[in-house]
Amino acid sequence: xxxxxxxxxxxxxxxxxxxxxxxxxxxxxxxxxxxxxxxxxxxxxxxxxxxxxxxxxxxxxxxxxxxxxxxxxxxxxxxxxxxxxxxxxxxxxxxxxxxxxxxxxxxxxxxxxxxxxxxxxxxxxxxxxxxxxxxxxxxxxxxxxxxxxxxxxxxxxxxxxxxxxxxxxxxxxxxxxxxxxxxxxxxxxxxxxxxxxxxxxxxxxxxxxxxxxxxxxxxxxxxxxxxxxxxxxxxxxxxxxxxxxxxxxxxxxxxxxxxxxxxxxxxxxxxxxxxxxxxxxxxxxxxxxxxxxxxxxxxxxxxxxxxxxxxxxxxxxxxxxxxxxxxxxxxxxxxxxxxxxxxxxxxxxxxxxxxxxxxxxxxxxxxxxxxxxxxxxxxxxxxxxxxxxxxxxxxxxxxxxxxxxxxxxxxxxxxxxxxxxxxxxxxxxxxxxxxxxxxxxxxxxxxxxxxxxxxxxxxxxxxxxxxxxxxxxxxxxxxxxxxxxxxxxxxxxxxxxxxxxxxxxxxxxxxx
Numbered sequence: 207x208x209x210x211x212x213x214x215x216x217x218x219x220x221x222x223x224x225x226x227x228x229x230x231x232x233x234x235x236x237x238x239x240x241x242x243x244x245x246x247x248x249x250x251x252x253x254x255x256x257x258x259x260x261x262x263x264x265x266x267x268x269x270x271x272x273x274x275x276x277x278x279x280x281x282x283x284x285x286x287x288x289x290x291x292x293x294x295x296x297x298x299x300x301x302x303x304x305x306x307x308x309x310x311x312x313x314x315x316x317x318x319x320x321x322x323x324x325x326x327x328x329x330x331x332x333x334x335x336x337x338x339x340x341x342x343x344x345x346x347x348x349x350x351x352x353x354x355x356x357x358x359x360x361x362x363x364x365x366x367x368x369x370x371x372x373x374x375x376x377x378x379x380x381x382x383x384x385x386x387x388x389x390x391x392x393x394x395x396x397x398x399x400x401x402x403x404x405x406x407x408x409x410x411x412x413x414x415x416x417x418x419x420x421x422x423x424x425x426x427x428x429x430x431x432x433x434x435x436x437x438x439x440x441x442x443x444x445x446x447x448x449x450x451x452x453x454x455x456x457x458x459x460x461x462x463x464x465x466x467x468x469x470x471x472x473x474x475x476x477x478x479x480x481x482x483x484x485x486x487x488x489x490x491x492x493x494x495x496x497x498x499x500x501x502x503x504x505x506x507x508x509x510x511x512x513x514x515x516x517x518x519x520x521x522x523x524x525x526x527x528x529x530x531x532x533x534x535x536x537x538x539x540x541x542x543x544x545x546x547x548x549x550x551x552x553x554x555x556x557x558x559x560x561x562x563x564x565x566x567x568x569x570x571x572x573x574x575x576x577x578x579x580x581x582x583x584x585x586x587x588x589x590x591x592x593x594x595x596x597x598x599x600x601x602x603x604x605x606x607x608x609x610x611x612x613x614x615x616x617x618x619x620x621x622x623x624x625x626x627x628x629x630x631x632x633x634x635x636x637x638x639x640x641x642x643x644x645x646x647x648x649x650x651x652x653x654x655x656x657x658x659x660x661x662x663x664x665x666x667x668x669x670x671x672x673x674x675x676x677x678x679x680x681x682x683x684x685x686x687x688x689x690x691x692x693x694x695x696x697x698x699x700x701x702x703x704x705x706x707x708x709x710x711x712x713x714x715x716x717x718x
Contacts, residue, residue, distance in 0.1 A: 210420065210421055211330070211334075211338060211421050211422075212338070212341070214326075214329060214398045214399070215326045215329075215330075215338045215339075215342075216341055216345070217391075217395060217397065217398050218281060218321075218322050218325050218326060218395075218398060219322045219323075219326065219341050219342035219344075219345045220285075220387065220390070220391040220394065221288070221315060221317075221318025221319070221321075221322055221345075222315075222318065222319065222322060222342045222343065222345040222346040223345040223346065223349035223387060223391075224288045224311075224314070224315065224318070224384065224387055224388055224391060225315035225318065225319060225349060226346040226347060226349025226350040226352075226353065227349035227350070227353045227384055227387065228257065228311055228315065228349075228353070228384060229349070229350060229477065229480045230349065230350040230351075230352070230353025230483070230501070230505060231353040231357060231380050231381060231383075231384065232253075232254055232481055233354075233357070233480065233482055233483040233484045233485070234353075234354075234357030234358075234360075234361060234377070234380055234498060234501070235380050235381060236250060236254060236377075236484075237377075237484055237485070237601075238373055238376055238377040239253070239304065239377045240597055241594055241597040241598045242373070242374060242377075243300070243304070244593075244594045245301060246593075247670040247671045247674050248667075248670075248671070249301060251666060251668065251669065251671065252305055252667065253304055253305050254481050254482070254666050254667075255662075255663045255664075255667040256306075256308050256312060257308045257311050257312030257315065258312060258477070258659050258662045258663035258666055259309070259312065259659075259663045259667075260309040260310070260312030260313045260316060261312040261313065261315055261316025261319070261659045261662075261663075262316065262656050262660050262663060263313075264312070264314075264316030264317045264320075265316045265317070265319065265320050265652050265656045265658070265659050266652050266655070266656040267652065268280060268316065268317035268320050268321055268652060269320050269324065269647075269648030269649055269650075269651050269655075270649055270652060272321055272324070273407075273648045273649075276400055277321050277324065277325040277328075277400070277401045277404060278325075278395065278398060278399075278400050280317055280321055281317075281318065281321055281322075281395055282392065282395050282396070283317075284314045284317045284318045284321070285388060285389075285391040285395055286392060287311065287313055288314045288315075288388035288391065288392075289385055289389055289392060290310055291308060291310040291311030291314065291384075291388075292311070292382060292383075292384035292388055293382070293385055294307035294310065295307040295308055295311070295381040295382070295384075296378045296379070296381045296382030296385075298378075298381075316655070316659060319342075319635075319655060320651050320652055322342045323339050323342050323635040323636070323638065323639040323651070324401075324639055324647060324648060324651055325401050326338050326339045326342065326639070327639035327640065327647075328401040328402065328404065329399075329417075329421060331426070331430060334520065335520075335636070335639075335640065336516075336519040336520040336524070336636050336704065337516050337519065337520055339632075339635060339636045340512070340516045340519055340632040341516075342632070343512050343627075343631050343632030343635065344512050344513065344516060344632075346631070347505065347508040347509045347512045347631070348509060349387075350480060350504075350505040350508055350509075351505035351506055352387075354483070354498075354501040354502045354504065355502055355505075356383055357380060357484070357498055357501060358499055358501065358502050360376050360379055360380055361376065361495065361498045362495070362498075363376075364376040365495060399417045399420065400413070400417065401417075402414040402417040402418050402421075402430075402434070403434055403644065405417065406431075406434050406435060406438055407438060407644070407645075411431075411435075414434075415427060415431055418430050418431060434644075437643075437644050437712065438644060449649060449653060451646070452649065452650055452653060456716050457642075457643075457646065457650075459715065460641045460642060460716070461650070461654075462699065463637075463641065463699055463700060463701065464637075464638055464641060464650065465654055465657060466692075466696065466699065466700075467528070467630065467633075467634045467637065467696070467700075468634065468655070468657050468661075469658065469661050470532065470630060470688075470689075470692040470695075470696070471630045471658060471661075472658055472659075472661035472662040472665055473664075473665060473685075474532075474535055474626075474630070474688055474689045474692065475539065475622075475665060475669075475682075475685035476626050476630070476631075477662050477665055477666050478665050478666065478669040478681075478685070479504075479622065479623065481666050482666075482669055482670070483497075483500075483501045483504055484497045484498055484501055486619070487500040487501065487616075488600060488601045488605075489546070489604060489673070490604075490608070490610065490612040490615050490616070491604045491605045491606075491607070491608030491610065491612060492605065492612055500616065503620070504619065504620065504623055507620050507623050507627070508623050508624075508626075508627045508631075509627075510624075510627075511623070511625075511627035511628045512627045512628070512632060514627075515527060515627060515631070515632045515633065518628065519632065519633065519636065519704075520704060523702050523704040524636060524637050524700075524702060524703050524704055525701070525702045527628055527633050528629050528630065528633050528696055528700055529693070529696060529700070530625075530628075531626065531628055531629020531630060532625075532629060532630065532689060532692050532693045532696055533625075534622075534624070534625030534629075535622055535625045535626055535630070535689045536686055536689035536690040536692075536693055537621070538617075538618045538619070538621035538622035538625060538686075539618065539622055539682050539683075539686030539689055540618075540682075540683070540686035541614065541615075541617065541618035542614075542615050542618035542619060542622070542682040543679050543680075543682035543686055544614070544679075545610065545611055545612075545614035545615040545618060546580070546610070546615060546677070546678035546679040546682060547679035547683075548610060548611065549580060549608055549610035549679075550576055550577065550578055550608075551576070551577040551578075551580065551583035551604075551607040551608055551609070552574065552607055553569065553572060553573060553575075553603075553606060553607045554573065554574065557606035558570075560602075560606065561602060561603070564591065564595070564599060565591075568590045568591060569587075571590075572586055579677060580677045580678050580679075581674070581675065581676070581677040583607065584674065585674075587603060618682075636703075637703055638650075638651050638654060639651065640703045641701075641703060641715055642712075643712045643716055644712070669681070672684075701715065
């Protein structure tokens with residue numbers, strides 16, 4: 207694996223870093239922006255989920271557009287959109303401006319999440335494709351980690367009251383800092399070559415060979431060129447493909463597999479955990495500052511186990527990692543559901559007297575009352591204080607009232623994150639970049655990416671409503687049961703793609 211190929215894969219997948227950064231940052235932003243704009247559950251969910259909504263459409267068309275104009279040109283446009291989104295988000299003066307600015311970012315990461323693994327697969331050889339495509343997921347989790355570090359640092363500066371940061375502006379700095387990596391991404395993209403497979407498709411053979419020689423040397427470049435050209439020549443009469451062709455009998459099996467892992471990656475709740483990490487940790491009663499700190503631990507766990515996946519994916523194979531991972535996800539989520547189900551909530555007079563800037567007479571009627579349901583407790587608090595006031599004080603109120611084994615939930619969440627990070631996180635994108643024929647790859651990944659992003663948007667949009675109306679335990683139980691069903695589905699249908707060229711996989715998986 208050449209140093210140049212690693213550098214190119216890292217640069218191209220910086221869009222993943224920015225996606226991870228945005229996902230991690232928003233979990234801290236909403237603790238301040240939500241109460242400031244007095245958002246309802248639906249509005250809160252829309253600010254968080256609107257990038258994923260926009261990403262659905264970018265994923266659907268970006269692969270096809272890149273087949274026409276090239277992967278590199280679209281990625282440069284992606285970097286520009288990231289920078290614009292960060293700038294406009296930081297200066298948002300209303301709920302509407304905030305979600306529209308974030309939707310611009312959604313267009314960027316929708317395209318980036320599709321094009322980066324496609325591009326990396328097209329510059330890779332079979333032996334190291336898994337590791338190189340996994341750099342995309344490594345960048346995503348590094349983005350999460352960087353975001354949670356920034357959130358924790360900026361929150362601590364705001365909490366100590368000794369800096370220029372306030373509850374009214376700290377979230378703007380959280381969003382605006384994303385401009386720095388976005389500009390770096392934009393500049394570095396000018397130093398990567400065009401995809402050699404795309405160049406061959408466009409009959410730019412000389413340029414394609416030069417790219418391969420620069421990556422792997424003349425001898426290996428000749429071998430790769432021959433394999434790629436043979437594959438393209440076999441499908442030269444199918445240059446233009448319609449989305450309906452993905453449903454042909456020959457492609458039906460790999461489409462079902464792709465859709466299964468694409469939906470499972472999101473519907474098991476990963477982006478509910480990431481995008482609402484601070485809110486979820488607050489639900490355990492550890493307090494706002496500790497919730498921000500726990501986010502750092504969560505993102506660090508993701509980084510560690512993503513690196514583990516990169517070392518194992520070309521040794522153990524894709525299928526074992528996926529099966530073990532989805533099984534661990536199911537167990538971890540059910541553990542969280544059990545932990546939250548055993549929680550009780552009670553406020554004493556001493557607890558209430560410690561709440562600053564709260565009219566304590568509004569809470570006198572619930573002193574000493576024990577609630578077995580988090581939904582009932584939070585509804586009573588919202589009724590007494592109002593939604594906006596409760597949202598501002600939720601961390602302190604839950605910290606005082608809750609009686610539960612917070613460590614059990616933390617273990618469950620970290621277990622979920624660890625299992626996801628070595629399975630559904632990186633392995634899904636690797637398998638999607640491998641399973642489809644050359645002429646269908648961009649379209650197939652775009653279609654599955656659309657479905658994947660729709661599932662992500664749905665989870666993010668509904669999650670605040672779930673917590674308010676179904677409660678913590680039921681929300682995690684639903685995710686856990688879905689993961690358990692997914693385990694048995696993947697056990698039955700998931701193929702192995704390790705160590706085979708894209709052309710070999712096409713012959714094996716595509717039925718005549």
